[in-house]
Amino acid sequence: MEPEDPRNPTWTLRITAGADGPAHAHARGQRFDVGDAVSFDEVYPHATALEHALAAVGAELVNGLRALARARRLELDAVEALVQGTLEDALAHLGVVGAAGSPALRRVHARLYASSLEPEPVVRELLEQVQARAPLWQTLRRAGVALSAELKVAP
């Protein structure tokens, strides 16, 4: 095993699952539950792995915007992201006979609402930098997922 490059650390999570219920993920001192890979049931009681992934993409953007704005001493009161993801072939995930596609993500769209007194082009430029630095956003882009983001800025 190669020695770890201190500039590029590896993150390790432990995920456990019992006979039933969600998986439990342990990361450092944190613990969170993750449900099935995907659910089509509106009342399924756990956030799915796909929802966690989409939430993570959205969190990269909103947390990244907030952090970068703070670093640049720009005013950003609140920011919210609505993230939508679509699979290439959801039936493939279900193992449906005849579903010939892939269950991979086909597209992810993020709609961001920022409350700021800064001019919109300034916030937009911030978002571009956040996207360029966001590991998941860049990974999805490299994987060929159709990624898009729109930004609305209001005081």
Place this chain on the structure above:
Amino acid sequence: MPEDRDKPIVVGAVIYDPKVTIIWGIIRDFFERQRRPIEVVFYSNYGLQVDGLVKRHLEVAWNSPLAWLDAQRRTGGSCRAVAMRDTDRDRRTHLVVRRSSGIRSPADLKGGTVALGAKDSPQATLIPAEMLRASGLDPARDVTVRRFDVLVGLHGDHVGGELDAFKCLERGEVQASAMLDLNWDRWSNDGTINAAEFQVLASTESFDHCNFTVHGDFPAERERSFLQALFAMSYGDPRHREMMDMEGLKAWMPGRTTGYAWLSRAVESQRFWGPQA
């Protein structure tokens, strides 16, 4: 040799929407509690499901009426329909027109255009086309058919074709559209159709819809235990009601095949299976 009740009965179902798997999961759990386990195999279209039945990958198939006829055609008529929903019995398709159109009978549609659903939809295409023929109109000559082939292969399970056909009527592009009676009722009630503007011109004879299909030699003991569990579902039991509402029935009934005559005539006259059929 006594039946091994632990060996699941393999049941096929076609999925037109991933959400359909939820109801099948509930049904599978219900059968489990009845100590009659089933394994549900999902198919993306009825052609593949009938293949699965014919090749005996499946023991029971939840078949559309057209898939039932296909299974019969491909097994020399040896399949049996063992159960169906109460709501699968005595359905009708309505031909809907604008009240202000002046159209009073199907014969008035001569020279006009009729919007139908997907080409393999019994209720939205095959049977209403047969009704036009029975009314003295040749769908190939006397009327123009505008078809809405939404998700072909699902035999009209997806109501998109019927809805698109009606929207076409609503836009004034055709003189009539076809839809299942249940959809007319639902869409009239939920405001999709303004019943003050549209009316039922004519309705087909009654026909039956889906059924659970098995091979003729499906072991009697497995069939008995399957049906025993199925018929144990009771709308009067609050624990079963949600499941039955999702599946759109109030009671499971024995299967019958007398309600497929119109569809049988339709596929024959429209040469649905092709010239070799």
